[in-house]
Amino acid sequence: MLFDNDLNPVLGIDLGTTFSAIARWDGHGPRVYQTRTGEDTLQSVVYLDPKTNELLVGKVAFRRGLIYPENMAIGIKRYMDDASQKIVLAGQAFSPIELSARILERLYKDVAEKCPTNLFRSRATVVTVPYYFKAHQCENTSKAAELANINCIGLIQEPIAASLAYAWQIVQSSNAKKFAENILVFDLGGGTFDLTLFRLEKSPEKLLFEVLATGGDDRLGGMDFDECLFQFLLEKADLTLDGLTDLEERKARQKILEQVIEAKHTLSATQTEYITVTDVIPGRHIDTIVTRSEFEGCIQTYIDKIERVMERLWATTNMQPQQVDRVILVGGSSKIPCIKSLVSDIIGAVKVYQNTNPWLCVAEGAAIYAAYLDNPEVFGRNIEIRTRTSHALGVEIKEKEFYPLIAANRKTPCQQTQVFSTTSDYQTSLDINIYQGCDASVKNNTFIGTIGIYDLPKRPQGELDIWVTFNVNESQMLSVIVEVEGIRKAATLKFA
Structure with a gap:
C-alpha cells in the first residue's frame, strides 16, 4: 500500500449542486473528512455578510440566507455553463466560478485547520464533474479549482468516481x-x-x-423536486406570493423551502409529514399534512x-x-x-x-483516482x-446550422473526415467554428473554438475542397485538421 502523509495527502472533492464532500486516500482506502461542524458533507451555499463583507459557506450560510435570501446563492453548479453570468449577493456581483471556488476553498480549509498552522498542503487533488457536463462547464470547474488554490491535478466524471469506489470494494473483498x-x-x-x-x-x-x-x-435533480412541493403547498394553502416585493417574496420562498426540504427527507422514511410555516405573508400560514403519494404526484x-x-x-x-x-x-x-x-x-x-x-462515494472515488494519478501502484x-463522447462534435455550416462529424456516444478514440466547400465565389479566408452539442442549430450548442484559414486559392463557389478531420483521443482531446490545396492547419482542443 502507499505511504500516506497526514500533512500532504491526496484528496478527492465532490463539488455538488446542493452538498459537497472531501475525502483522502489514507494508504489503505478512501476516508471522508468531516467539516468543521462535524458533518460528512458541506452545503453548497454561499452567503455574503453585508456588515463584514465576508463570504460564508455551508450550513451557516444557508441559515443566514433563510433570513436574508438576497444575500445567498444556492445551486451554483447549475450556472457553470455561463462564466459571464453575474450572481448578485448583497449588491455585489460574483461569477459562478468565484462562488464555486469559495466552496472548494472552504472544504480544503476545513481539512487544513485540523493540522498545525501552515503545514498542510495536498500534493494532489481531483475534483468531480457530471459526465454530462460540456467542455466549458468542465473548464469553468477547473478554473474554480485553480482560483481556490488546491493543487488540482485533474477532473473525473462523477459516475466513474462512484464506480471506482465500488471497484475498490470489489478488489478488497x-x-x-x-x-x-x-x-x-x-x-x-x-x-x-x-x-x-x-x-x-x-x-x-x-x-x-x-x-x-x-x-x-x-x-x-432534488432542487426541482423542492420547487414542485413548494408550489403544491402554496396551492393546498390557497396562498400566492403575487403582489409581494422581490425581497418579501424571496424571504417567503426561503421560509417555505426550509420546511419543504425537511419534509422531502422525512417522507423518504414515513408516509406522512406535518408542515407548519407561520406568517408566510402577514397573517397567512401553511398548516397541513403532506403524504408521500402527494409528493410523488408532484414530481411525476x-x-x-x-x-x-x-x-x-x-x-x-x-x-x-x-x-x-x-x-x-x-x-x-x-x-x-x-x-x-x-x-x-x-x-x-x-x-x-x-x-x-450515495452521498459520499463520489468523493471517495475521486480520492482513489487522485491516489492512482499520484502513484499508479495504488490498486496493484x-x-x-x-470513454465515449457525451455530446456530438461538429462545425457550423451555412444558415448557422450544426453539422456533426463525431456523433454522441461514440467510443473513443475515434476519427471522422468530411469534405466541405466554399459558399461564395473567390473566397480568400474561412473561419471554421467548432461546436459541441446535439441541436440542429449552433446557437443551442456549445462553442469550442475557431480555426481560421487564410490565403485560400481563389475558386468559384463550391469548387474548392476543404477537408476537415476530427480526431478524439482517450483523454477526451479533440484534434482538428483542416486541409485545402497547399494549406494544412491543425489545432487541439479539450472539449470534456
Missing part, C-alpha cells in the same frame, strides 16, 4: 482473479442527473472501466423524464435492463422511495448495490478508463 460486470451508475443529486452504463473488468494486471453509454440532464413529470432517459440508454446500447449486473445509486435524490422503486422495477431490486454511500494494477 473478491478473491477471484478475474471479474466482469455491467454496471449502471444512477446519479441523481440536487441539481443534475447522470446515467452511465459501464463494463467493469478486473484482472491481476488491470482494472478496466469501459463506458458503454451515457445519458442525463444537467437541469434535473420528472420521474417520467428519468424513465425516458433510461429508455434511450437501452436503445443506444441495444442492451436490455436484465443484462445489467449491478446498479450503484449516487446522490441523495436517488434514495427517494419512488425513484429507488423505479430503478428496482426496471433492473431488479437484488441488483441495487447497498454498500456504497493499472487502471484503464475507456
